[in-house]
Amino acid sequence: MVIEPRMRGFICTTAHPAGCAESVRRQVDAVKRAGPFPGPKRVLVLGASTGYGLASRIAAAFGCGAETVGVFYERAGDARRTATAGWYNSAAFEAEAAKAGLGAWSLNGDAFSDDLKDQAVDLVRERLGRVDLVVYSLASPRRTHPRTGETLSSVLKPIGRSYTSRTVDFHSGVVSDVTIEPATEEEIRQTVAVMGGEDWALWIDRLLAEGLLAPGATTVAYSYVGPALTHAIYREGTIGRAKDDLEATAHALARRLARIGGKAFVSVNKALVTQASSAIPVVPLYISLLYKAMKAAGTHEGCIEQMRRLFAERLYGGSLGLDEKGRIRVDDLEMRPEIQAEVDKLWPTVDTGNLAALTDIAGYRAEFHHLFGFGYDNVDYAADVDPAVPIPSLGEAAP
Numbered sequence: 382m383v384i385e386p387r388m389r390g391f392i393c394t395t396a397h398p399a400g401c402a403e404s405v406r407r408q409v410d411a412v413k414r415a416g417p418f419p420g421p422k423r424v425l426v427l428g429a430s431t432g433y434g435l436a437s438r439i440a441a442a443f444g445c446g447a448e449t450v451g452v453f454y455e456r457a458g459d460a461r462r463t464a465t466a467g468w469y470n471s472a473a474f475e476a477e478a479a480k481a482g483l484g485a486w487s488l489n490g491d492a493f494s495d496d497l498k499d500q501a502v503d504l505v506r507e508r509l510g511r512v513d514l515v516v517y518s519l520a521s522p523r524r525t526h527p528r529t530g531e532t533l534s535s536v537l538k539p540i541g542r543s544y545t546s547r548t549v550d551f552h553s554g555v556v557s558d559v560t561i562e563p564a565t566e567e568e569i570r571q572t573v574a575v576m577g578g579e580d581w582a583l584w585i586d587r588l589l590a591e592g593l594l595a596p597g598a599t600t601v602a603y604s605y606v607g608p609a610l611t612h613a614i615y616r617e618g619t620i621g622r623a624k625d626d627l628e629a630t631a632h633a634l635a636r637r638l639a640r641i642g643g644k645a646f647v648s649v650n651k652a653l654v655t656q657a658s659s660a661i662p663v664v665p666l667y668i669s670l671l672y673k674a675m676k677a678a679g680t681h682e683g684c685i686e687q688m689r690r691l692f693a694e695r696l697y698g699g700s701l702g703l704d705e706k707g708r709i710r711v712d713d714l715e716m717r718p719e720i721q722a723e724v725d726k727l728w729p730t731v732d733t734g735n736l737a738a739l740t741d742i743a744g745y746r747a748e749f750h751h752l753f754g755f756g757y758d759n760v761d762y763a764a765d766v767d768p769a770v771p772i773p774s775l776g777e778a779a780p
Contacts, residue, residue, distance in 0.1 A: 382768050384463055386755045388552060391659040393466075393753040397762065398458075398770045400754025401469035402476070408436060408685040409477050412443040418693035420445035421513035423595070425505060427452045427492055427584060430467030431752070432655040433603050434518030436684035438474060440692050441514065448484035450504055450512075452492050454521070458768035466753045472772045479773070484508060486774040492519055493580055495527045502591050511595040514696075515588065517581045517602040520657045524575040527583070535575040536619055537661050538564035544613045547728070549666040549736065551659070551745050556733045559662045564619045576623035578602070578630025585634050585645070597642040599696060600634060602627055604647045606712065607667075608721050610728060614663050628706060646696070648709040650687055654748035666731065667724065669740035671715060674723040676741060680714040683748075687711055 387394045424441045428434040429451030441447040453471060458464035471487055478485035486508050490497040505512060525532045538561055545560040564572070581602050588594050604624045607615055615621055627647060634645035652671060658664050675681040682690070691711050695701050704710050714720070731739050750756035 382460075382463075383763060383765055384768065385762070386750060386753060392656065393750075393755070395463045395753065396466035396469055397754035397760070398464070398469045398472070398766060398768065399764075400751075400757050400760045400762075401466055402473035402754075403757045403760055404751055404754060405435075405439070405470055405473035405477060408439045409443050411685045412440055412689055415444070415689055415693075417446070418444050418698060420447065420692050420697040421599070422447050423509040423512045424449045424514045424516065425452070425501070425509075425512045425588075426450070426516045426518065428518035428520060429453050429487070430455055430471045432518070432520070432653075432657070433650060433684055433688060434516065435467075435470055435474070436688040437516045437518060437692075439685060440688040442478055442483050442485065443481065444689055444692060445697075446483065447514075448509060449478070449486075450501065450509060451485070451487045452497065452501060453487070453489060454491055455489055458770060460769065463768040464770060468772065469754060469770055472770045475773050487772055489772070489775055491525070493521075493524045493527060498584065498587050502587065502593065505588075505593050506591070511593050511598075512588070513595050513598055515585065515594075515598070515600040517584065517600065519580065521575065524580070526574065533571040533574045535572040535623070536564055536568045537614065538562065538568060539613050539618045540564055540569065540622065544618075546610070546614070546663050547666055547731070548662045549669065549742065551665045551669070551742060551749065554733060554736050554742060556666065556731055556736055561614065561662060569619055569622055572619040573623045573626050576620060577626030578628075579626075581627065582630050582634060585638070589637065589641075594638070594641060594643060598638070599644045599646070600638070601646045601648050601691075601696065601709075602631065604628060604649050604708070605652065606649050606716075607652060608716070608724065610725070611663055611667055614661060620661075628708065632707065646701070646707075646709050648691055648695075649704075649712050650691075651682060651712045651715045653684055653687070654745055654752070655684075656752060659749060665745060666740070669736075669742045669745045670724045670727055670731070671720070672741035672744050673739070674720045675714065676744070678720060680717070680720070682714065
């Protein structure tokens, strides 16, 4: 099969196995170039197949030699269709780990379910014994609650009143205004239930009860704050309400983990091109301006640089750098006053005609294509490739 990108809105419905493998290799190489660091040796990553979760798994494995268990929910490929990018990423990660002699095992399924937690408990006990670090990086639009059976959906909406701002269709380059109506109380409730901290707490409580957290174990979940111009749709909107819940959960988990000398943190990370961030109105235009400013300043980081810095310089070295709410801030370079001043200066002046000159929309598009394994100059996209790539530790490919 010759695989080409097929776009539908803010997602790509195809993925390229060789391109995804190249993406993983480049992240592995970035960690190796930066050098080893003291850190966890047995790591469980929940949401391990893309973005910050994948980068966390790579940083732990190739930065400090950790054995890892990764949990994700992806679709395998077959003769008629490609797998999801996360499937190919995970297959590539396991291949790289095998070459390096690192233990790596994966689980594919609904991480919100009790059944998947049962499988993870068994796998961690069998392969790792106990874990030093649990990374919670799940991102899903829906969750079926394991106790009530209710299927809950998240929404990207402001709270209290409608919101109008500028956005960009990053495929066409058209800059326009967008108005989003406010969320209902029910939509807020469901968004918090999907994207808040309840499931993180269920995972940690289960691992504690099973005796699978090593003394001094750490758990970290990921969040975002961002600048004032995105607050109405993000931090003060439904997602922000869910992130507030996530951060409150971190404090509760820290109290529960204290009895084993453990810790729980939320890390506030930089805005980056991910499948999730591409779906949020306003954010693609902000990221395009941000990238321009940070690249000019020489401070731009991708997912892998962020996670390597989080682990090597914050969680396991140097200072945690906690803010007034007890959060780790690795968005510090993004939020520098001079960077935000540059974004603020250009924000009201950007239009369709000057988009390419004032922003890094080209870099945004390139990173978006990279998410799905496309756009690498050393990959032969005209070649016939087999879309049915196995993930070795899963055995027979899941549907």
